[in-house]
Amino acid sequence: MKPIILSLFMPLPLLEEFQTLMDGEIVRLDYRHFPDGETYIKIIGELNNRDVIIFDTLFHPDTKTLPLLLLAETARDLRANRIGLACPYLPYMRQDARFQPGEGITSAYFGKILSNTFDWLVTVDPHLHRRSSLDEIYTIPSQVVHASSTIGAWVGQNIEQPIYIGPDEESEQWVADIAKRANVPYVILKKTRLSDHDVSIQFPDFTPFLNYTPVLVDDIISTAKTMITTVNHLAALSMKPPVCIGVHGVFANGAYEALIATKVSKIVTCNTIPHPTNAIDILPSLVEGILKVI
Numbered sequence: 628m629k630p631i632i633l634s635l636f637m638p639l640p641l642l643e644e645f646q647t648l649m650d651g652e653i654v655r656l657d658y659r660h661f662p663d664g665e666t667y668i669k670i671i672g673e674l675n676n677r678d679v680i681i682f683d684t685l686f687h688p689d690t691k692t693l694p695l696l697l698l699a700e701t702a703r704d705l706r707a708n709r710i711g712l713a714c715p716y717l718p719y720m721r722q723d724a725r726f727q728p729g730e731g732i733t734s735a736y737f738g739k740i741l742s743n744t745f746d747w748l749v750t751v752d753p754h755l756h757r758r759s760s761l762d763e764i765y766t767i768p769s770q771v772v773h774a775s776s777t778i779g780a781w782v783g784q785n786i787e788q789p790i791y792i793g794p795d796e797e798s799e800q801w802v803a804d805i806a807k808r809a810n811v812p813y814v815i816l817k818k819t820r821l822s823d824h825d826v827s828i829q830f831p832d833f834t835p836f837l838n839y840t841p842v843l844v845d846d847i848i849s850t851a852k853t854m855i856t857t858v859n860h861l862a863a864l865s866m867k868p869p870v871c872i873g874v875h876g877v878f879a880n881g882a883y884e885a886l887i888a889t890k891v892s893k894i895v896t897c898n899t900i901p902h903p904t905n906a907i908d909i910l911p912s913l914v915e916g917i918l919k920v921i
């Protein structure tokens with residue numbers, strides 16, 4: 628029996644591509660808000676003990692999470708069998724420690740909330756830095772899909788003589804993997820985050836790479852300050868205009884406009900978050916991950 632696919636927020640083209648790859652059946656929803664702002668949800672079809680996949684990506688998570696949980700509860704109440712979450716961008720992963728006394732470790736709390744409602748989770752490159760696995764904070768079966776080989780294929784087809792640059796130590800897991808597969812050079816920078824909107828980065832000597840095209844790869848582009856600081860430094864060294872690649876183009880307010888105003892040659896993201904920069908299709912890999920879980 629085909630799985631049923633439900634989605635609150637995904638744009639139709641992504642939803643239809645997902646349905647085709649998954650060979651699932653989309654069941655429509657009536658999703659709106661009551662005049663007081665509370666969520667109204669109606670599932671327009673029978674669930675009849677069928678497996679349900681909720682396909683939604685959770686950038687701007689605070690407005691999406693409660694409706695998502697209410698949808699999953701509605702599906703369970705209407706006799707769905709297993710209910711999984713296919714979530715290309717998993718939020719709340721960066722607050723993975725108590726950096727200052729009194730702070731909440733919200734990645735763990737968010738993991739607990741989703742684990743209480745869903746039967747499984749599949750996502751793309753969650754920000755695993757101080758944690759080695761989602762299993763440390765999610766109690767449901769989960770599958771992590773990696774974007775590195777898809778990004779590497781895109782770079783191979785589109786960029787001549789690349790040098791990969793990872794803007795911080797966390798990015799090494801993607802950058803080293805992509806560069807080693809393609810047998811091209813890579814450099815990992817040292818970043819210190821000074822505040823939400825400010826970073827300082829230490830740069831090595833780039834003289835041997837002046838004829839290369841810098842390809843910056845990071846998991847998340849949020850304020851874009853990490854990318855902007857790196858692009859500005861490379862421009863000051865008269866390197867070729869770099870290509871900036873993000874797995875997840877979150878692009879906080881004004882970030883995209885600020886990045887595009889630098890000496891960047893191209894900004895490219897995976898389609899984990901719908902954005903005009905989406906050029907790398909990660910859905911086939913996402914579906915492979917789901918098939919492993921279900």
Ligand code: R5P
Nearest residue numbers: 797847848849850851852853
């Ligand atoms: C940080 O740990 C991540 O890997 C990214 O480098 C970070 O999220 C980028 O943030 P921003 O775009 O705000 O500099």
